[in-house]
Amino acid sequence: MEKIYARTKGLRPDVVSGFCPGCMHSTVIKLIGEVLEEMNQMDNAVAVLGIGCCGLHMEYMSYDNVTAPHGRACAVATGIKRANSKSLVYTYQGDGDFASIGLGESVSAANRGENITVIFINNGIYGMTGGQMAPTTLLGMKASTAPKGRIAEEHGYPMHMCEILNQLTAPYYLERTSCNTPQNVLKTRKAIKKAFQNQLDGKGFSMVEIVTSCPTNWGLDTMKSLDYLNEKMLTEYPLGVIRDNG
């Protein structure tokens, strides 16, 4: 009997992830591990982790990683990539890290067309920090800093990072995917692989934005958070390739 689906070597064999039940952070890190294993890049990869839930990967992943100061993952990745251009360098950031605190670094790295890959997890809320409102929080969505829900007049509108970066000339590949169904998980895997391949081919800045759920901070159980993701998040953040210069 042949094993047709095995736990990737990108995850340490006996470690249980620190994420909440149903959290798709762990789905994404599993996919990254699978892709690196498939591309035979495990020894060559450097992950630059953002602050927040992303940091829980440190104990969980089996290859090199460094945690950047809050929001500065793209800047740290720039340094690593320029110092050692053969490494496969990717940043793994949530919406608070990439789109709020690190907005300057993120947009600047994209604008320079740095040859790095960004894996951007958009769940519309700060996770570990305490469920505060993020730039990507939907209108009407409750957060600990917006107990009545996000109101446009007070808090502005949700930010669409793929579309914002699409205004720049330099980025090479921008795609938005999700992990809400097995089909979309496989599409996400394909997008991550493509983004890594772009970097190995020296094409420049690639980003995969992955729309996920946060059952704990949304205050929903795993099944209801999946429904919320399907009905609300994916309406605001439609999936698809935003830019592919290849």
Next chain:
Amino acid sequence: MPKVEIRSESCKSCGYCVKFCPKQVLAIGDKVNSKGYEYAAAVKPEACIGCKMCGVVCPDAAIEVYK
């Protein structure tokens, strides 16, 4: 015959595998792992077609599939 194997200690009882299994092979069982989660189990193992959907969608890499 295809077979699913669940690493019970990694399972967090999210139920995604149960939802997406096309043949209703899996269900959340009544046994509890050391972290206190009622882990998923194959209740109709003979119905498994080895499509891997449960493994693909499992966030915690708790499922391995044989064929």
